[in-house]
Amino acid sequence: MSDEIIVVSTPYLPGHKITKTLGFTWGLIVRSRGLGRNITAGLRSLAGGEIHEYTQLLNQSRQEALDRLKEHAATMGANAVIGVSFDSSETGGVMTEVLAYGTAVVVEPETGAASPVRLG
Template sequence: MVDDIVVVSTPYVSGYKISRTLGFTWGLVVRSRGLGGNIVASLRTIFGGEIHEYSDLLNQSRQQALERMKEHARAMGANAVISVGFDSSELGQSMTEVLAYGTAVVIEKESAAPSPVRLS
């Protein structure tokens, strides 16, 4: 687990400046629910409502993709990832792909005092 990587969905980190942009980083996971989970999920579709087996699968996959992206960013020399997003798709009838992606950067604490934004 890479805990020292800052991850944000914005193109900046408040209170920090980007000193170097290292490039595109990502983490990819392809998972399958398995036969038992697919059968239970199929039965749940008859009655409607949330299919917890698939929600759990996607939550676990998203977290794992995020961790892999952070590992990749760290290997590139980054201490932050900005503009982070997720994408997912199905492969076949039983597999789900989850991709976490962003821009690997090096950030430094901003030394100047913040100034208000002024519109002229």
């Protein structure tokens, strides 16, 4: 069911109207880099440039946080999440926290002529 959740970073969903706001939703993951990745990444950092092991870990973590956000929104009865953002931090020098958050809403397609979007 969470695969059906629409996720956008904007405060609205073009072509849809918000019929109900359900509240704040989030997905959180904390991952350890692990000893092997730390050693490999440490050696690569000596040469400079991108550290692929960390890039891969953060991409996987971001996707998992987004999947968890969608699962949480689905349990709230939402079919969309608007205003989605990500935040991350390091804990203890060996763990990375990735948080995806937004507002869970119920939307339905607009019928008729589209109305202009007004911000502010």
